[in-house]
Amino acid sequence: MKNSSLVSITDYSVDDILEILEYAEFFENNPRPDLIVDKVAATLFFEPSTRTRLSFETAIQRLGGRVIGFTDAGTSSVSKGESLKDTILTVANYTDFIVMRHPIEGSARYASEISQVPIINAGDGANQHPTQTLLDLYSIHKTQKTLENLNFVMVGDLKYGRTIHSLVHALAHFNPTFHFVAHDLLQIPNEYKLFLENQKIKFYLYSSLENVIKDADIIYMTRVQKERFSDLMEYEKTKDAYILKKNMLNNIKPNMRIMHPLPRVNEISTDIDDTLQAYYFQQAKNGVYTRQSIIKKVLGLNVN
Ligand code: CP
Numbered sequence: 001m002k003n004s005s006l007v008s009i010t011d012y013s014v015d016d017i018l019e020i021l022e023y024a025e026f027f028e029n030n031p032r033p034d035l036i037v038d039k040v041a042a043t044l045f046f047e048p049s050t051r052t053r054l055s056f057e058t059a060i061q062r063l064g065g066r067v068i069g070f071t072d073a074g075t076s077s078v079s080k081g082e083s084l085k086d087t088i089l090t091v092a093n094y095t096d097f098i099v100m101r102h103p104i105e106g107s108a109r110y111a112s113e114i115s116q117v118p119i120i121n122a123g124d125g126a127n128q129h130p131t132q133t134l135l136d137l138y139s140i141h142k143t144q145k146t147l148e149n150l151n152f153v154m155v156g157d158l159k160y161g162r163t164i165h166s167l168v169h170a171l172a173h174f175n176p177t178f179h180f181v182a183h184d185l186l187q188i189p190n191e192y193k194l195f196l197e198n199q200k201i202k203f204y205l206y207s208s209l210e211n212v213i214k215d216a217d218i219i220y221m222t223r224v225q226k227e228r229f230s231d232l233m234e235y236e237k238t239k240d241a242y243i244l245k246k247n248m249l250n251n252i253k254p255n256m257r258i259m260h261p262l263p264r265v266n267e268i269s270t271d272i273d274d275t276l277q278a279y280y281f282q283q284a285k286n287g288v289y290t291r292q293s294i295i296k297k298v299l300g301l302n303v304n
Helices: 014-029 051-062 084-094 107-114 130-144 162-174 190-198 210-215 232-238 280-299
Strands: 040-045 066-070 097-102 119-124 151-155 177-181 202-206 218-221 257-259
Touching (some): 014 162, 040 051, 040 084, 051 066, 051 097, 051 130, 066 084, 084 107, 097 280, 107 119, 130 162, 130 218, 130 280
Parallel strands (some): 097 119, 151 177
Protein backbone atom coordinates (compact mmCIF):
# COMPACT_ATOMS: atom_id res chain seq x y z
CA MET A 1 0.00 0.00 0.00
CA LYS A 2 1.02 3.63 -0.46
CA ASN A 3 2.00 5.24 2.81
CA SER A 4 4.51 7.69 4.22
CA SER A 5 7.23 5.16 5.00
CA LEU A 6 10.88 6.20 5.06
CA VAL A 7 12.81 3.35 3.45
CA SER A 8 15.64 5.03 1.52
CA ILE A 9 17.07 8.53 1.75
CA THR A 10 16.23 8.76 -1.96
CA ASP A 11 12.53 8.71 -0.93
CA TYR A 12 13.08 12.28 0.29
CA SER A 13 13.54 15.35 -1.92
CA VAL A 14 15.89 18.11 -0.86
CA ASP A 15 12.85 20.00 0.46
CA ASP A 16 11.84 16.97 2.55
CA ILE A 17 15.37 16.77 3.96
CA LEU A 18 15.44 20.48 4.85
CA GLU A 19 12.00 20.15 6.49
CA ILE A 20 13.34 17.32 8.69
CA LEU A 21 16.32 19.48 9.75
CA GLU A 22 14.07 22.48 10.45
CA TYR A 23 11.84 20.46 12.76
CA ALA A 24 14.77 18.67 14.39
CA GLU A 25 15.91 22.11 15.50
CA PHE A 26 12.33 22.87 16.57
CA PHE A 27 12.17 19.77 18.78
CA GLU A 28 15.61 20.45 20.23
CA ASN A 29 14.38 23.86 21.40
CA ASN A 30 10.69 23.05 21.96
CA PRO A 31 10.07 19.67 23.62
CA ARG A 32 6.52 18.46 22.83
CA PRO A 33 5.71 15.84 25.50
CA ASP A 34 2.11 15.39 24.34
CA LEU A 35 2.41 15.27 20.54
CA ILE A 36 1.73 11.53 20.15
CA VAL A 37 0.02 10.55 23.42
CA ASP A 38 -2.51 8.48 21.48
CA LYS A 39 0.11 6.59 19.45
CA VAL A 40 1.82 3.23 19.89
CA ALA A 41 4.99 2.46 17.92
CA ALA A 42 6.83 -0.82 17.39
CA THR A 43 10.60 -1.16 17.28
CA LEU A 44 11.45 -4.46 15.58
CA PHE A 45 15.20 -5.04 15.68
CA PHE A 46 16.32 -8.22 13.91
CA GLU A 47 19.95 -6.97 14.29
CA PRO A 48 21.73 -5.47 17.33
CA SER A 49 21.54 -1.74 18.01
CA THR A 50 22.26 0.71 20.80
CA ARG A 51 21.78 4.22 19.39
CA THR A 52 19.15 3.73 16.71
CA ARG A 53 16.74 1.77 18.85
CA LEU A 54 17.26 3.69 22.07
CA SER A 55 17.16 7.12 20.42
CA PHE A 56 13.95 6.17 18.59
CA GLU A 57 12.42 4.90 21.82
CA THR A 58 13.57 8.06 23.62
CA ALA A 59 12.14 10.20 20.81
CA ILE A 60 8.79 8.38 20.96
CA GLN A 61 8.54 8.53 24.75
CA ARG A 62 9.57 12.19 24.95
CA LEU A 63 6.75 12.94 22.51
CA GLY A 64 4.30 11.11 24.78
CA GLY A 65 3.97 7.91 22.74
CA ARG A 66 4.33 4.29 23.83
CA VAL A 67 6.60 1.58 22.43
CA ILE A 68 6.32 -2.17 21.96
CA GLY A 69 8.72 -4.45 20.14
CA PHE A 70 11.68 -6.77 20.37
CA THR A 71 15.44 -6.40 20.42
CA ASP A 72 16.13 -9.98 19.49
CA ALA A 73 14.03 -11.81 16.90
CA GLY A 74 14.86 -14.99 18.82
CA THR A 75 12.36 -13.94 21.47
CA SER A 76 9.61 -13.48 18.86
CA SER A 77 7.69 -16.05 16.80
CA VAL A 78 10.27 -15.55 14.04
CA SER A 79 12.18 -18.21 16.01
CA LYS A 80 9.28 -20.60 15.30
CA GLY A 81 9.52 -19.93 11.58
CA GLU A 82 7.11 -17.01 11.19
CA SER A 83 7.79 -14.99 8.03
CA LEU A 84 8.63 -11.29 7.86
CA LYS A 85 5.32 -10.74 6.05
CA ASP A 86 3.26 -12.33 8.81
CA THR A 87 5.26 -10.49 11.48
CA ILE A 88 4.68 -7.10 9.83
CA LEU A 89 0.98 -7.72 9.13
CA THR A 90 0.49 -8.72 12.77
CA VAL A 91 2.44 -5.85 14.35
CA ALA A 92 0.78 -3.33 12.03
CA ASN A 93 -2.54 -4.34 13.66
CA TYR A 94 -1.25 -3.12 17.02
CA THR A 95 0.62 0.06 16.16
CA ASP A 96 0.66 3.41 14.36
CA PHE A 97 4.14 3.00 12.85
CA ILE A 98 6.97 0.47 12.83
CA VAL A 99 10.70 1.12 13.14
CA MET A 100 12.54 -1.90 11.73
CA ARG A 101 16.18 -3.01 11.43
CA HIS A 102 16.77 -6.17 9.42
CA PRO A 103 19.91 -7.84 7.97
CA ILE A 104 18.46 -8.36 4.48
CA GLU A 105 18.81 -5.57 1.90
CA GLY A 106 15.39 -4.62 0.59
CA SER A 107 13.53 -5.96 3.64
CA ALA A 108 12.34 -2.48 4.65
CA ARG A 109 11.02 -1.77 1.15
CA TYR A 110 9.17 -5.08 1.18
CA ALA A 111 7.71 -4.34 4.62
CA SER A 112 6.57 -0.89 3.45
CA GLU A 113 4.74 -2.46 0.51
CA ILE A 114 2.66 -4.81 2.66
CA SER A 115 2.22 -2.78 5.84
CA GLN A 116 -0.94 -0.82 6.70
CA VAL A 117 1.15 1.56 8.83
CA PRO A 118 4.34 3.48 7.92
CA ILE A 119 7.68 1.65 8.10
CA ILE A 120 10.81 3.54 9.13
CA ASN A 121 13.96 1.77 7.96
CA ALA A 122 16.46 1.61 10.83
CA GLY A 123 19.01 -0.15 8.60
CA ASP A 124 18.61 -2.95 6.04
CA GLY A 125 21.79 -4.95 5.64
CA ALA A 126 24.55 -3.02 3.88
CA ASN A 127 21.98 -1.02 1.91
CA GLN A 128 20.52 2.08 3.60
CA HIS A 129 20.25 3.81 6.98
CA PRO A 130 18.22 6.91 6.15
CA THR A 131 17.47 8.10 9.68
CA GLN A 132 21.20 8.03 10.49
CA THR A 133 21.77 10.17 7.41
CA LEU A 134 19.21 12.74 8.51
CA LEU A 135 20.80 13.04 11.95
CA ASP A 136 24.20 13.25 10.25
CA LEU A 137 22.96 16.13 8.09
CA TYR A 138 21.54 17.86 11.16
CA SER A 139 24.91 17.43 12.88
CA ILE A 140 26.85 18.69 9.85
CA HIS A 141 24.62 21.76 9.61
CA LYS A 142 24.96 22.45 13.35
CA THR A 143 28.75 22.33 13.20
CA GLN A 144 29.36 23.97 9.81
CA LYS A 145 26.35 26.37 9.62
CA THR A 146 25.82 25.16 6.05
CA LEU A 147 25.49 21.93 4.07
CA GLU A 148 26.86 23.45 0.86
CA ASN A 149 30.32 23.10 -0.73
CA LEU A 150 31.93 21.07 2.07
CA ASN A 151 34.89 18.68 1.95
CA PHE A 152 34.09 15.24 3.35
CA VAL A 153 36.79 12.70 4.21
CA MET A 154 35.01 9.34 4.55
CA VAL A 155 37.11 6.59 6.08
CA GLY A 156 36.92 2.86 6.75
CA ASP A 157 34.29 0.44 5.52
CA LEU A 158 32.86 2.22 2.50
CA LYS A 159 31.79 -1.06 0.88
CA TYR A 160 29.42 -2.38 3.53
CA GLY A 161 28.76 0.88 5.39
CA ARG A 162 25.07 1.67 4.95
CA THR A 163 25.56 5.00 6.73
CA ILE A 164 28.05 5.97 4.02
CA HIS A 165 25.77 4.85 1.19
CA SER A 166 22.79 6.87 2.45
CA LEU A 167 24.91 9.92 3.30
CA VAL A 168 26.58 10.05 -0.13
CA HIS A 169 23.15 10.15 -1.78
CA ALA A 170 21.85 12.88 0.52
CA LEU A 171 24.93 15.10 0.36
CA ALA A 172 24.80 15.01 -3.44
CA HIS A 173 22.12 17.72 -3.15
CA PHE A 174 24.67 20.13 -1.66
CA ASN A 175 27.70 20.17 -4.01
CA PRO A 176 30.13 18.26 -1.78
CA THR A 177 33.65 17.07 -2.54
CA PHE A 178 34.27 13.51 -1.33
CA HIS A 179 37.62 12.02 -0.32
CA PHE A 180 37.11 8.27 0.12
CA VAL A 181 39.83 6.63 2.24
CA ALA A 182 39.66 2.84 2.36
CA HIS A 183 41.53 -0.42 1.89
CA ASP A 184 41.13 -1.67 -1.70
CA LEU A 185 38.78 -4.40 -0.45
CA LEU A 186 36.44 -1.85 1.18
CA GLN A 187 36.41 1.09 -1.24
CA ILE A 188 33.18 2.82 -2.22
CA PRO A 189 31.20 0.50 -4.55
CA ASN A 190 31.01 1.23 -8.27
CA GLU A 191 27.31 2.09 -8.18
CA TYR A 192 28.11 5.09 -5.95
CA LYS A 193 31.03 6.16 -8.16
CA LEU A 194 28.72 6.05 -11.18
CA PHE A 195 26.06 8.00 -9.32
CA LEU A 196 28.57 10.72 -8.40
CA GLU A 197 29.97 10.87 -11.94
CA ASN A 198 26.45 11.30 -13.32
CA GLN A 199 25.78 14.06 -10.78
CA LYS A 200 29.13 15.73 -11.70
CA ILE A 201 30.23 15.60 -8.07
CA LYS A 202 33.96 15.57 -7.37
CA PHE A 203 35.34 12.51 -5.58
CA TYR A 204 38.82 11.11 -5.00
CA LEU A 205 40.01 7.70 -3.76
CA TYR A 206 42.90 7.29 -1.28
CA SER A 207 44.69 4.50 0.51
CA SER A 208 46.30 6.85 3.08
CA LEU A 209 44.50 9.07 5.59
CA GLU A 210 47.31 11.40 6.69
CA ASN A 211 47.47 13.65 3.63
CA VAL A 212 43.76 14.49 3.34
CA ILE A 213 43.05 15.53 6.92
CA LYS A 214 44.18 19.12 6.40
CA ASP A 215 41.47 19.81 3.79
CA ALA A 216 38.58 18.22 5.68
CA ASP A 217 35.51 20.04 6.96
CA ILE A 218 34.15 16.72 8.22
CA ILE A 219 36.05 13.49 8.81
CA TYR A 220 33.47 10.70 8.86
CA MET A 221 35.03 7.58 10.38
CA THR A 222 33.34 4.17 10.15
CA ARG A 223 33.78 0.75 11.71
CA VAL A 224 34.84 -2.20 9.56
CA GLN A 225 31.71 -4.34 9.78
CA LYS A 226 32.83 -7.82 10.71
CA GLU A 227 29.26 -9.15 10.50
CA ARG A 228 29.07 -8.46 6.74
CA PHE A 229 32.21 -10.41 5.70
CA SER A 230 31.85 -13.89 4.22
CA ASP A 231 35.67 -14.30 4.40
CA LEU A 232 36.97 -13.48 7.91
CA MET A 233 40.56 -13.36 6.55
CA GLU A 234 39.50 -10.23 4.64
CA TYR A 235 38.18 -8.73 7.88
CA GLU A 236 41.49 -9.45 9.64
CA LYS A 237 43.38 -7.78 6.77
CA THR A 238 41.29 -4.61 6.85
CA LYS A 239 40.01 -4.13 10.40
CA ASP A 240 42.70 -1.78 11.72
CA ALA A 241 43.78 -0.18 8.44
CA TYR A 242 42.77 3.34 9.57
CA ILE A 243 43.04 4.60 13.14
CA LEU A 244 42.59 8.34 13.69
CA LYS A 245 44.99 9.53 16.41
CA LYS A 246 45.30 12.84 18.24
CA ASN A 247 48.77 13.56 16.83
CA MET A 248 47.26 13.50 13.32
CA LEU A 249 45.17 16.61 14.14
CA ASN A 250 47.97 19.18 14.17
CA ASN A 251 47.27 20.79 10.80
CA ILE A 252 43.48 21.03 10.43
CA LYS A 253 40.83 23.58 9.47
CA PRO A 254 39.37 25.34 12.53
CA ASN A 255 35.84 24.23 11.64
CA MET A 256 36.79 20.56 11.15
CA ARG A 257 34.74 18.06 13.15
CA ILE A 258 35.05 14.30 13.48
CA MET A 259 31.87 12.26 13.10
CA HIS A 260 31.21 8.54 13.46
CA PRO A 261 27.83 6.76 13.39
CA LEU A 262 29.17 4.50 16.19
CA PRO A 263 29.73 1.91 17.52
CA ARG A 264 33.48 2.54 17.49
CA VAL A 265 35.92 -0.34 17.76
CA ASN A 266 39.51 0.92 17.24
CA GLU A 267 39.15 3.49 14.48
CA ILE A 268 39.22 6.63 16.65
CA SER A 269 41.79 6.77 19.42
CA THR A 270 40.04 7.53 22.73
CA ASP A 271 42.41 10.43 23.45
CA ILE A 272 40.52 12.34 20.72
CA ASP A 273 37.27 12.15 22.73
CA ASP A 274 38.06 15.28 24.79
CA THR A 275 39.08 17.44 21.84
CA LEU A 276 36.96 20.18 20.29
CA GLN A 277 36.93 18.19 17.05
CA ALA A 278 35.24 15.09 18.52
CA TYR A 279 31.54 15.38 17.68
CA TYR A 280 30.37 11.74 17.64
CA PHE A 281 28.59 11.64 21.01
CA GLN A 282 26.77 14.92 20.31
CA GLN A 283 25.94 13.43 16.88
CA ALA A 284 24.28 10.47 18.66
CA LYS A 285 22.33 12.90 20.88
CA ASN A 286 21.11 14.76 17.79
CA GLY A 287 19.49 11.47 16.79
CA VAL A 288 16.68 12.03 19.28
CA TYR A 289 15.62 15.42 17.84
CA THR A 290 16.01 14.25 14.26
CA ARG A 291 13.98 11.11 14.89
CA GLN A 292 11.25 13.18 16.54
CA SER A 293 11.13 15.23 13.35
CA ILE A 294 10.97 12.06 11.23
CA ILE A 295 8.09 10.70 13.35
CA LYS A 296 6.21 13.99 12.92
CA LYS A 297 6.61 13.78 9.15
CA VAL A 298 5.79 10.08 8.82
CA LEU A 299 2.61 10.57 10.87
CA GLY A 300 1.69 13.78 9.01
CA LEU A 301 1.46 15.86 12.20
CA ASN A 302 1.62 19.63 12.62
CA VAL A 303 3.46 21.48 15.37
CA ASN A 304 3.82 25.16 16.06
N1 CP B 1 24.61 4.34 14.32
C1 CP B 1 23.97 3.17 14.58
O1 CP B 1 23.22 2.66 13.75
O2 CP B 1 24.25 2.65 15.81
P1 CP B 1 23.54 1.36 16.43
O3 CP B 1 23.97 0.19 15.58
O4 CP B 1 24.02 1.29 17.84
O5 CP B 1 22.06 1.57 16.32
